[in-house]
Structure formats: C-alpha cells, structure tokens
Amino acid sequence: MPEAENHAPNDFIRDIIDEDLKTNKHDGRVATRFPPEPNGYIHIGHAKSVCLNFGLARQYGGTCNLRLDDTDPAGESMEYVESIIRDVHWLGFDWGKGLYYASGYFERLYQFAVELIKKSDAYVCSLTPEEIREYRGSFTEPGRESPYRNRSVEENLDLFARMRAGEFADGSQVLRAKIDMAAPNVVMRDPVIYRIKRETHYRTGDEWVIYPMYDFAHCLSDALERITHSICTLEFENNRPLYDWIVERLIPAERPKQIEFARLNVSYTVLSKRRLIELVQNNHVHGWDDPRMPTVSGMRRRGYTPEAVRNFCAAIGVAKNDNLVDAALLEHCVRDDLNERAPRAMCVLRPLKVVIDNYPESQMEDFDCANHPQKPHMGTRKIPFSKVLYIERDDFMEDPPKKYNRLGPGREVRLRNAYVVKYQSMEKDEKTGEIRQINCTYDPATRNAPPADGRKVQGVIHWISAAHAVPAEVRLYERLFTVEDPGSMENCLEYLNPNSLTVLTTCYVEQSLKNPAPGSQYQFERLGYFCADEKDTKDGRPVFNRVVSLRDSWTKVAARG
RNA sequence: UGGGGAAUCGUUCAAUGGUAGGACAGCGGACUCUGACUCCGUCAAUCAAGGUUCGAAUCCUUGUUCCCCAGCCA
Numbered sequence: 001m002p003e004a005e006n007h008a009p010n011d012f013i014r015d016i017i018d019e020d021l022k023t024n025k026h027d028g029r030v031a032t033r034f035p036p037e038p039n040g041y042i043h044i045g046h047a048k049s050v051c052l053n054f055g056l057a058r059q060y061g062g063t064c065n066l067r068l069d070d071t072d073p074a075g076e077s078m079e080y081v082e083s084i085i086r087d088v089h090w091l092g093f094d095w096g097k098g099l100y101y102a103s104g105y106f107e108r109l110y111q112f113a114v115e116l117i118k119k120s121d122a123y124v125c126s127l128t129p130e131e132i133r134e135y136r137g138s139f140t141e142p143g144r145e146s147p148y149r150n151r152s153v154e155e156n157l158d159l160f161a162r163m164r165a166g167e168f169a170d171g172s173q174v175l176r177a178k179i180d181m182a183a184p185n186v187v188m189r190d191p192v193i194y195r196i197k198r199e200t201h202y203r204t205g206d207e208w209v210i211y212p213m214y215d216f217a218h219c220l221s222d223a224l225e226r227i228t229h230s231i232c233t234l235e236f237e238n239n240r241p242l243y244d245w246i247v248e249r250l251i252p253a254e255r256p257k258q259i260e261f262a263r264l265n266v267s268y269t270v271l272s273k274r275r276l277i278e279l280v281q282n283n284h285v286h287g288w289d290d291p292r293m294p295t296v297s298g299m300r301r302r303g304y305t306p307e308a309v310r311n312f313c314a315a316i317g318v319a320k321n322d323n324l325v326d327a328a329l330l331e332h333c334v335r336d337d338l339n340e341r342a343p344r345a346m347c348v349l350r351p352l353k354v355v356i357d358n359y360p361e362s363q364m365e366d367f368d369c370a371n372h373p374q375k376p377h378m379g380t381r382k383i384p385f386s387k388v389l390y391i392e393r394d395d396f397m398e399d400p401p402k403k404y405n406r407l408g409p410g411r412e413v414r415l416r417n418a419y420v421v422k423y424q425s426m427e428k429d430e431k432t433g434e435i436r437q438i439n440c441t442y443d444p445a446t447r448n449a450p451p452a453d454g455r456k457v458q459g460v461i462h463w464i465s466a467a468h469a470v471p472a473e474v475r476l477y478e479r480l481f482t483v484e485d486p487g488s489m490e491n492c493l494e495y496l497n498p499n500s501l502t503v504l505t506t507c508y509v510e511q512s513l514k515n516p517a518p519g520s521q522y523q524f525e526r527l528g529y530f531c532a533d534e535k536d537t538k539d540g541r542p543v544f545n546r547v548v549s550l551r552d553s554w555t556k557v558a559a560r561g
Numbered sequence: 562u563g564g565g566g567a568a569u570c571g572u573u574c575a576a577u578g579g580u581a582g583g584a585c586a587g588c589g590g591a592c593u594c595u596g597a598c599u600c601c602g603u604c605a606a607u608c609a610a611g612g613u614u615c616g617a618a619u620c621c622u623u624g625u626u627c628c629c630c631a632g633c634c635a
Contacts, residue, residue, distance in 0.1 A: 009575055009583085037635055072634060129633055136631055139563045143631090174633055184564045186631050195633035214635045238565055238630045260566085262628095267572085273635090315584060317574040319567090322628055326572050329585050339598060374598070405596060414594050450594085460594050525595045554596045 011318040013052070013259055017060060017229060020257070026228040030062030033098075033227050034088065035069045035218065038080035038202075041288040041295040042087050044309070044330070045264040045271040051313035052261070053231055054093035065098035065225055071217045073201035081202075083288070087296035092306045098225075102217045103203045105224060109212045110164065112220055112250050113175055113194060117156045121249055122193065123149055124159035125176045132174070135181070136189050142182035143189040149178065163196055166209045170196050177216075179245065187238050188245070191215055219243040219258075223251040230256040233263040234320060264316065265324045268479035269294045270487045284496055285480075291545050292480050292500050302477065303521050303531025303547035308337040324485055331548050338521055338529045338547065343371040343378060346416065346462045347509045347524040347544070349474060351390035353437045353466065357424060359387045364467075367447075369417045381512050385418050388466040390508055392526075395461040396438060398426070403557055405459030407438070414460045416525060420446040462525050469508035473543045474530065476502040509542060516542050526550065 010018075021028055032053040036042055042050070057064035066088060070076045088095075102109075116122035125148045127135060137143035151159070163173050175194035183189055193216035198209050219242075222230045230243075237260045247255045265271060270279075271294060279285050279293070288295050291302035299309060312333040316325050365385045372378040391407070400408040407413045412422040421440040429436050445452050480500050486492035513522070516532035524530050528549035536543040 011574085015577090035635095039635085069635070074634085132633075133631075138631060141563085171633060186564080189631085192633050197633075211633095213633075218635085234566070235629055236635085240565090262567085315573080317584095319574065321567060321573085323573065326585065329573075332585060335597090344595080373593095373595080403596090416594060418594090420594095446594095448594095457594090459596075462595075523595085523597080526597075527595090528597095550595075550597050552596075557596080 009317070011261075012320070013056070013229070013231065013261065013318055014059075016257070016259060017056065020228070021060070029226075029228050030056060030060035031064075031226055031228045032056050032062065032231060033065040033067050033100075033222065033225060035067045035221075035232075036084055037069045037072070038077065038084060039072075039075040040080060040273040040277055041083050041293075041297050043271055043276065043293075043295045044266060044299065044312075045294075047091060047296060047309050048264045048313050048316065048318075049231070049233075050088055050091055050093060051310055052318060054088075054095075056229070056231075062228075063098055064093070064095060065100055065227070066095040067100040067102065067221060067225070069214070069218060069221075070101055070103045070201070070203065071212050071214060073197070073199040073211065077202050083297060087300075090300055090306055091296065091309060100221070100225060101203060102212075102221050103201060105217065105221055106204060106208055106212070108224065109217055109220060110210075113160065113212070113216070114157065115250060116177065116193075116246075117160060117175075118153055119249060120153060120178065122175055122177050123151050123156050124163065125149070125174050125190075125192075126172065129171055132192070136186060137181070139186070143186075145181050146176070146190065149190070160194075163194070163210050164208070166198075168196055170198055170209075172196065175210075177242075177246070179242075185238060185241060187215075187242050191242060193246075215239055215242050216246060219247050219256075220250060222256045223247050223254040226254055227256040230258045232258060232260055234260045235263075236260055260320070261318050262320050262323055265322075265485070265487060266294060266330065267324055267327045267484045268481050268486070269327065270481070270492060272487060275487065275492070278493070279480075282493075284493070291475070292477050294480075300519075301534060301545070303338075303519070303529065303545055304334050305337050305341070305521070308334040311337065327479065334548050335529065335551065338523065342521045342523045342529055344369075344373070344525050345510055345513055345522045346383070346464060347472070347474070347507060347513070347527060347530070348390045348392055348462065348464045348469075349504055349507050349527065350393040351464075351469075351506065351508055352393045352396055352435065354389045354391050354421075354463070355437060355439050356387050356389070356421060356442050357439050358441045361387055363387065364465075367417050383417060383510055383512075384465045384468045385415075386465045386467050389415070389463045390466055390469060391415075391438075391461055391463045393435075396435070398435070401558070406461055407440075407458070412455075412457045414446070414457050416460050416462045418447070418463070419443060420451055420457050460526075462527075464508045464510060466508075468511050470511060470514045470540075470542070472507045472509045472513070472541075473536075474504045474507045474546065475533070475544070476504065476546045478502075507544075509544070513542055514540055516544075521547060523550075 034053045054064045125146045135144045174192045176190045179188045181189045240258050289297035289301045366382040368380045395406040419442040421442045424439045427437040482497045483495045518534040521531040529547040530544040533543040
C-alpha cells in the first residue's frame, strides 16, 4: 500500500543525509523533529513536513520528536496542542517518548542567555521598539549600534535578572545578541532574543514575564534534543547564520544542520495560518475541522484517509522551488486510495419517482450486490427492489442529446444490479412543468443477464426502492476559493467560492447505510466517495460528506455539446 | 536598493558531463451492469545569450525573471 511512499525518488535532503552518514557525521544518527507552534490547527502543508521528518526517521532508523514551539504565549493554547497530537497520530506517526515543549526549556534557555551575557555576546537594550527598528538600518544602509550595547557584564546580568523578576514594563527592555549592526543580513544586526511580555502562558502560567524569541529558543531546543537535521521551510534560510552563531557559542558539540525546503502551496486554497484563522473566526467556514478546510482535521472530517494524504506528500516531492501544486493531485490520491477500500453503495441525491407498471404491487425482491466489483472478498449485500423506485433526476431527460447514456422517452436503461427498464410515460406538475413521475416497464429476463435479443441499452443508472429508502442528508463540497492562488492575493476573501457547500436534505440511501459507522467511507456508485459525518450522523438519520466526486468524463462531453 | 534563495512539459518532482524521465492534468482509443476502475496510445519542458567540452539541464561568464529578509511573530 505505501508503494508511492517507498518508491519516492531521493530528494536533496536525503542526499545530504546519505552524505552525512557516509562521513559518519553524527555517529550515524539521524534525529529530526516536527516543531509546530500551537497557535492553530495543522494543515496539509504541515503534513508535508510531518511526512518528511517522521519519514526520514523511519527510513534511516532514527528518531523524530514532536516539539511544540510555544515561545510566544499570545494565541497559543492547549486545544491546539491536543489537535496537533491527534492530527499527527492520525497521519500515522508516533514520537514515542519524544514529546517536548520549548516552554519546557525556559529555565535552561534563561541560563543559556546568562551565559551569553557573561561571554559579552549579549546585552540588555533599553531602546524603544521604534528606536530599535530605526537603529536596525535598511537593506541598503547599515544599522547603528545601540547606546546600550557596551554595558558591562555585571550591569547586563543585573538588568536581565530584573527583567525576569518583572521590574520593567512590557517592551521597555530586551536582551539582544551582540553580533554586527553592519551585517548585510539584517537578521544578524543584534537580534532580539528575549522580550518582556506579561501574558499568561498556557503551560507555564504567570511564571515568566520574559519569553525567548524563536531564533534563540529553536536552535537551542534542537541542540538539547540532539537533533541532527533541523528541517524547516525556506523563509528561515536568512536565519541560519544566527542559528549557527547561537549554537556554536552555547552547545558547540551538538550543532544540528538546518536544511530548508519549499513550503507547500495547493491551488484553490490558502495555507497560511493567518488566513486559516481568519476563515474560522469570521465564520466563513464552520470551524477548524470544516470539511472544506485544508487542515488535517478538516480532511479527516471530509473523509480523506491518512494513506491518501501520505501518498500525496510523497507524490509532490521535496525541493526548493516555489510551487503551487494542483489540487487535482490531492483528489487523485484520495480517489486512488478510496477506490481500493471503499465499499460500493447506492444513494439518490435528487430523487425522481419511477413506477414499474408491469411489476406486481405487492412484490419485493432482494438482489445480491457486490460490495466492490473488483474485490469479491469484500462480499455482497442484499438490496430490495419493488414497484416504486427513486432514480437520480439527472438521469432522466425529456429531450436528451445524442451522447446521453441514460433514461429518456423511448429509451431503455439498466437499473444497476437489477432489471432493464423501458420508458413508458411521465407526469408533470401542471403549474411548474416539473416532472413528477416516470412510468416504465421492466424486462423480467434481464435480472442477471443481458437482454435476450442482444439489444443494447442506453446505460446504467442507480436507484433506491422507495418503500425501503432511508432518508439522508448529503453535503457536497467544492473548492473553497474560485481563484487558483488565493494565498497570493491580499483580498482573497472576495474570491471565496459561494458554492463551496451545498446541503441536500432530501436524499435517499440504501438500507445498509441506515446506521453507518461515523467516519466510514463509501463509494456511492456513479456519484463519488462519501463518508458518514463523524459529528452529525445520528442514529437512523445519516449525514454524508462528499469526499470527492468520481472522475467525470461526461460533464466535459456534455459541455462540448 | 544590500543580503539570501530558486529557475526543466500546463503543474510537480527526477536526471549529479553521456538517450531529458515519472506522476498529475489534457487529448484519443479499448473494456465496462458505475460515463468509475483498468488497459493502450498521445501531446508536452531544460529562463536567455555567449563560452569550455567529442558531448552541457548539469561546468564557466553575462544577463533576465520570481521568492524570502528591515516583528519585542514563528
């Protein structure tokens, strides 16, 4: 099954690791980590990183930690931590005992900062935030040194201790690394490494009023965990010199190698945390696990499988090119996996009543239907057939085009798994002109056989016996945005797809689907893959999400005329 | 503008001086009690210009385009 995952070609990161292994770089160890900040739910882009980091550990017999990078209490919460843990597990990965929090290192990080001060490599700066920005210079102008840059070690030690003790107002002091205000890389112009922020931390409460910055905490956390390959996204490339600068001064024996790869973008959706939070908070979607969301929770609720997501991550590869991956590839991976495992069933989305004139009023037959046409071992189930049926409204046309392989006046079609029926008449609502009912006759000889005279029928359509139909709600999903690359647009909310959700409340499913297991997936034949909504499916009243439609070559033909 | 990155079919990832290949998408066909699946076929790319070489996507030179960085976010 994980064929795609195993046969993925080597990428540049694996090349680097192979080389490191060859030179016995870290005694042959491979240790990675997945380091999300718990300030949102993880999404398909994170899944790429999860598959990469945990996949590397798996492939090289190494380890991969899950580390919550929680150095900024604003916006972080336990709810997010729990969602991340659940989602990474669901994706199929486990970190064993390797669950860590940057906040778990706060005391050690503080001591490292003290050490840096003692080496004269850090100082407390009393400039205002605005002044710090001004002093930083610009891309073309070097920065200017802070007037506080040359405070004595003793004074810095005292000031830093008092920062921790809460003697200063938020934003009034910071600890900065003493590097080079004229560095061409602005990251190296005496970066702030600690700030004062009176905000309750979801784990450490009010124990701290100072918090380390990412650049200080992340590299040291990596080194403390003896990470060998610290894999992150391209935007951190500029920070790598600082990463190395800090670790070299504090834990030189354990310097991990930071390697950057291109973050994932997927067409017709957004993947920036800011954008996703916006969608949730402004109620453009119904929460982080809305099936339209590209979050792991959203995909799970939608009915995607972890295998499909992993296969997708293997298929997109890992490189340093900016990319916008076609959402069709994700859908392909989902179909590919669900085609293998989803039992088939019948569902009528928009019912149209059909009466079989020559079928006895009181008669009922059970048909044995294959749960999977290519997989006999998946068994069969009984489906009742009777005089009054529902078919899909789309499967009847009063005046069909030539290539229409369905029912219409004078036409004959196969009812899937049942008889061939022939059109006889229709009833219309006199006022609206809406077709209310179709009358057909059936050919009793066609139960498990083609028409005896060898005549070809127009096609095969699905159906539900009216007397046995189970009412269901079905939710159809389409892409969230109408433009390919909404993430690149400032006003992307204007391009939200108004049809991203269609709720159908008058659907019928076959009896076997009366009480589906929450989250279970099915292929509704000729329609697509659907899953029983894990939250809203109630006893005897199923709710299905359309995971993805079946590949459809008909709408294209129809559109051409 | 200074620094850091990246440029290969429509999209995405390979090819590590020696036949530019795969996947997705597209197109055409076969099969079919799912207009699905499967199968077969097909279209289609080395940013540009020079140079080195028997041979260049790969090495060199020059140029072009795109992305990232001036948070006390990560």
